[in-house]
Amino acid sequence: MTQKNNIPAGIALMIGATIVFALQDGISRHLAGTYNTYMVVMIRYWFFAAFVVALAARSSGGIAAAARTRQPGLQILRGLLLAGEICVAVYGFTVLGLIESQAVFICYPLLVAALSGPVLGEKVGWRRWAAIGVGCIGVLIILQPGMGVFNPWAIIPLISAFMFALYGLLTRYAARQDSTATSFFWTGVVGAVGMTAIGMWFWEPMVPRDWGWMALLCVTGATGHWLLIKCYEMAEASAVQPFAYFHLMWTAILAITIFGETLRLAVIVGTVLIVSAGLFTLWRERQQG
Structure with a gap:
């Protein structure tokens, strides 16, 4: 992959990807509210697997090169973990709604920072721990435990x-030995087999x-993943990653206009804290990169 570092184009592609993923969330909520979540995710993975196989077939070395790995166990674990995560997320949309689910889910970059020490052996300084703490406060504000109105389903996102x-x-971790194309191939194929x-x-x-x-x-x-691939081809991840938070804005607009959801003040305050902490964490990674 040739890094062009065209930041404006990368930002445009990232925002486009967030719009597509928000639409995907809305459609997932509609279908999983009517049909079984496992079936919906299974059919989605069939198309995803066909997409990654088609990409691999067109790449240098073909499918055999894309599938070649010295860590199949890790790749299988990755694929099954993502498939399980999608099932949990989509189920959360149906019981909690899009806004509240996404507001809690966006704390994942902070969880990545917190877990990068024990999982990858990376050093996490006090500034990042402080940002993680702020993000946790944001999550607690959204969930409102102990307020008498806490919804236990809120733990799902x-x-x-x-x-x-x-x-x-x-x-x-897998990227230390395998290419992005290999990880992408295993993600789609393993997920499709597991969900089927x-x-x-x-x-x-x-x-x-x-x-x-x-x-x-x-x-x-498929379109969302393609836009992300092109986005990271165009620009450095640290430059475009903050714009991934547009996903929450598009999802909120969709949830309010289509599904009649409401935006609680606690969700707004908590989300601002989580996003601020996430942006600070990204900035620290860029400073130390």
């Missing part, structure tokens, strides 16, 4: 964030209109 953070760290083994037992008839939404969900999934 926190579990999803933890799983995604661990997936991200394992991806970094589970989802086939939960198959439900789907009305023709929802097959259209299912097709759109598959297309948005």
Whole structure:
């Protein structure tokens, strides 16, 4: 991959990816609210697997080169972990709503920073720990434990964030020996196999209109990943990563206008703290990079 470092183009691609992923969240909520979550994620993974196989077939060395790895166990664990995380996240959309789920989920960069020490052996200084603490306060403000109105389902997006953070760290670890193309290939194929083994037992008839939404969900999934790949080809990750928080804004707009969700003051305050802490953590990584 040739790094062009065209930051304006990279930012535009990242914002485009956040729009697509927000649409994907909305469609996932609609379908999983009507059909079994495992089945919805399984069909989504079939298309995703076809996408990564097609990319691998067109690359230098073909599918054999993309699939070649000296750490298959790690790649399988990564793939299954992401598939499980998607199931948890989509289920969270149906029981908690898009806004509250995403508001808690965006703490995952802080979890990555916290876990990078024990998982990757990286040094985490006091400034990052302070940012992680601020982010945790933001999460607590959103969840409101002990206020008499705490919804136990609110723990679901926190579990999803933890799983995604661990997936991200394992991806970094895998990158020490495998290329991005190899990790991407294993992610799609392993996820499809794992979800088929589970989802086939939960198959439900789907009305023709929802097959259209299912097709759109598959297309948005592939398009979102393609935009991210192009984004990181265009610019350094540290320059474009802060714009990933646009995902929350698009999701909130979709949730309010389409699904009739409301935006609580506690969610706004907590989200501001989490995003601020996340941006500070990204800035510290860039300073030390």
